[in-house]
Amino acid sequence: MKSSGSVILGTGVDIVETSRLRDSLDKFGERFLNRCFWPEEIAYCNGMKFPALHFAARFAAKEAISKAFGTGIGRHLGWKDMEIRKRESGEPYAVLHGKGAELAAVRGVTTIFVSLSHCKEYAAAQAVIAGRAPSARAKQQH
Numbered sequence: 001m002k003s004s005g006s007v008i009l010g011t012g013v014d015i016v017e018t019s020r021l022r023d024s025l026d027k028f029g030e031r032f033l034n035r036c037f038w039p040e041e042i043a044y045c046n047g048m049k050f051p052a053l054h055f056a057a058r059f060a061a062k063e064a065i066s067k068a069f070g071t072g073i074g075r076h077l078g079w080k081d082m083e084i085r086k087r088e089s090g091e092p093y094a095v096l097h098g099k100g101a102e103l104a105a106v107r108g109v110t111t112i113f114v115s116l117s118h119c120k121e122y123a124a125a126q127a128v129i130a131g132r133a134p135s136a137r138a139k140q141q142h
Helices: 018-036 039-046 051-069 098-107 134-141
Strands: 006-017 082-086 092-096 109-118 122-132
Touching: 006 018, 006 051, 006 109, 018 051, 018 122, 039 051, 039 082, 051 082, 051 092, 051 098, 051 109, 051 122, 092 098, 092 109, 098 109, 098 122
Parallel strands: none
Antiparallel strands: 006 122, 082 092, 109 122
């Protein structure tokens, strides 16, 4: 098999207590939702039997992605720079917007793998970012 120059560029994992997320929803409501989630994410989660579980999983996924990039949530990558969607198969996937898309382009990211899990008390997520090896990007720029 030929090497395409695709490598793992970063990994991240996060776990969220669903009660903490539920408390944020109760205390800050729409303000919290609109600060952290896209309208499609909000509609999906609110359509589920236990919305807080699904919000917590997406919150954890965004944290995991920010850790995979090595930035955390802040100046370089915000909550709304990432969106967690679901394929018809049920597989979650990430879409980057704004600073997230810019950061991915600079870093040579071509794929983000996301895995979500939740139970009554916790939601967890793992993210793996893959793309062109730094040496492959340097060759392309010359």
